[in-house]
Amino acid sequence: MVKLNKIYTRTGDNGTTALVSGPRRVKHDLRIEAYGTIDETNSVIGMARLHTRGMDPLDGMLERIQNDLFDLGADLATPDTGEKPQWEPLRIVAAQVKRVEDDIDTLNAELQPLTSFVLPGGSPAAAHLHLARTVARRAERVIVELSRTEEEVINSELIQYVNRLSDFLFVAARVCNDQGRTDVLWVPGKNR
Numbered sequence: 436m437v438k439l440n441k442i443y444t445r446t447g448d449n450g451t452t453a454l455v456s457g458p459r460r461v462k463h464d465l466r467i468e469a470y471g472t473i474d475e476t477n478s479v480i481g482m483a484r485l486h487t488r489g490m491d492p493l494d495g496m497l498e499r500i501q502n503d504l505f506d507l508g509a510d511l512a513t514p515d516t517g518e519k520p521q522w523e524p525l526r527i528v529a530a531q532v533k534r535v536e537d538d539i540d541t542l543n544a545e546l547q548p549l550t551s552f553v554l555p556g557g558s559p560a561a562a563h564l565h566l567a568r569t570v571a572r573r574a575e576r577v578i579v580e581l582s583r584t585e586e587e588v589i590n591s592e593l594i595q596y597v598n599r600l601s602d603f604l605f606v607a608a609r610v611c612n613d614q615g616r617t618d619v620l621w622v623p624g625k626n627r
Contacts, residue, residue, distance in 0.1 A: 456516070465580060465581045469574065476567055479570050481501065484498070486558070499534070507596060510524070511593070516588075531596055539603050553605075555619075558613075561618075568608065575594070578593070578597055
């Protein structure tokens with residue numbers, strides 16, 4: 436169990452932060468950027484949830500995803516060094532990826548077919564979910580870059596989860612736009 440008695444420690448005053456496994460890294464390190472962007476994604480989902488209360492099953496799905504994103508952040512903050520750890524690190528697992536896929540399928544089954552690309556917007560919930568989607572895509576880009584960095588190992592299920600997450604958030608935004616009926620559609624060349 437996590438126990439936080441003191442919020443500030445002053446240990447980061449020199450521009451470094453500790454990973455779960457103990458080593459310190461500079462705050463602009465790519466791994467720190469990766470889990471910081473996951474935290475940002477989670478915060479935007481929290482903003483969206485101000486508008487999804489009572490929207491079942493969507494709000495419950497978003498709540499589970501927020502919890503998963505803390506798991507994902509812990510996974511990123513505990514690098515696989517190849518050495519046997521003192522404790523079992525928290526990792527994203529295939530079942531979590533599958534659940535997001537199942538949630539996408541559940542939500543997508545009721546949506547109006549797309550006839551054009553969707554512009555971010557519509558209802559307040561949809562607008563926030565589109566923002567969360569774009570932040571999740573940025574997190575994915577950072578994570579993939581990190582995974583291609585020498586000596587950095589990233590859990591493959593983690594990459595799959597983040598990729599599915601942005602798809603889920605797109606579908607969820609459409610749900611919030613009256614099952615896609617009030618999506619704001621792109622009209623190519625409209626303003627020429």
